[in-house]
Amino acid sequence: MRTPAHAAINETVQAAAELGIEHFKPLINAVLRKISALPAIEAGEATNEIINASYPEWIKEKVKHNWPEKWQDILRQGNARPPMTLRVNRQFAESDEPRQHYLDLLTEQEIEAQTCAFSSFGIQLLKPVPVAALPKFREGAASVQDEAAQLCCDLLELEEGHKVLDACAAPGGKTCAILESQTGIHLTALDSEASRAAKIDENLKRLNLQAELKVSRAEELEQWWDGKHFDRILLDAPCSASAVIRRHPDIKLLRKEGDIKALAELQLQLLTSLWKTLKPGGILVYATCSIFPQENSRIIERFLRQQDQAELFKIDAPWGQDTGFGRQLFPQENGHDGFFYARLKKRGSEIPE
The missing domain is CATH 3.30.70.1170 (Sun protein; domain 3)
Structure with missing residues (x-):
């Protein structure tokens, strides 16, 4: 990673005292110095055995089950250095x-x-x-901003005068990308945490862009929605981040198998709630940085069974793989991260505000 080995070793050893394990400092120092002396493995040189051993068993088996023809490359790219x-x-x-x-x-x-x-x-x-x-x-x-994340703007088909919601917006990368892509739109950026919303504000100020910031849980409509419907909604839903492990390798340790079911239920709840705020004729883009269909295509499939007004708006694009309920991008060597996009259109005529 970007931190020099000697600095990482020193900081980790010093942290032992703060954790109340000062007596382990010599052992920590010895182990880390031994590791730092090992020859670096260049991209493409790691064997499948090394790659497999670097993942928790549940992630490896889930990726293998979901993508039997691609699973080894997906895991390999998860260990690569992203551009x-x-x-x-x-x-x-x-x-x-x-x-x-x-x-x-x-x-x-x-x-x-x-x-x-x-x-x-x-x-x-x-x-x-x-x-x-x-x-x-x-x-x-x-x-x-990674290339995969930039693709949301074209999918939204923005026009001047559109009222747009970026739900779960922090840290604001897609918020700013949307505002840059089309002048004359009115954008609301929503996030559940004030500290994260502050990051959106920082990005807006640097780029000299304007948006209305709101802090609330997206599914609690009565806390933030004024009843005026949106022309476009981007729901970049909370997810396992399993498609961006190469940027956040701690996911291998912090994410647990049981988290996926809970995340899937939250994703469906968010989609169902936000759907009420979309105008008839409007477009909602659902996105995650997950590789698991349980959080992606299956969420869209479940939602379409529940909502008569919802219509899958096919994404005709040269990127990703069609899943039948959206397009899945896989992390690419020297290329974009993994990502999932689905686009939904609300049937019916526009309603007056």
Whole structure:
């Protein structure tokens, strides 16, 4: 990872005292120094046995069951180092081709980069750099965001004047991407925790964007919804994050098998509640960073059985795999993270507010 080995060892050893296990400091130091002396395994060199042993048995078996033809590559990519990807702010454009203009700025700074395959405003760096080294980052010219997460904007089919809800919005990456992608929309960013909502505000200010921030549990409509329906809703639902393990390897230890059922019930509850706030004729995009169908396609399938007004709006895209109830992206070597998207349309004529 980015922390130098000597610094990680020192900080971990010092932390032993704060944890009340100071007598283990010599052992911790010895074990970590032994590990740091091992030769690094380059991407692609790890055997399947090493990959399999690095995952809890339940994750390995679940991925194997869900994706029998892809499971080993999914696990392998979960252990790989992800690329650093940027989203160019088209509202900050200094030319008619903002992405190419920003690529030129990167070249001037001798930062090697290339365009993303699927996101029209995505740029992937060949090597990660501190954000302070990115040209005009503080002024809002670009943001760090994985390519898969950027794809939500096109799926929403935004138009000027639309009233948009970004539910479970923190830290605000997709909130800002939506606002950058279409001028003249009215966006509400909703999150359940004030500390997380503060991150949304920080991102909005850096990018000079405006949104209405609300702090509430999304399913508790009476706490935050004013009764005025939305044209578009993005529900980036809380999930296992099993498709982004390479960015959060602690998931292997912190996530438990029993969590998936509880998360699935929450996801369906959120979808059912937020559906009430969508206009007839409106579009809701359901997203997760999970690899498990239990949190993805099966949620959409269950929801469609319950809602007569809900219609699956097929995603015709060159990315991901069609599951019958949305598209699943898998983590790619030197490419985007894993992600799931489904798009739903509400039948009926528009209602007056």
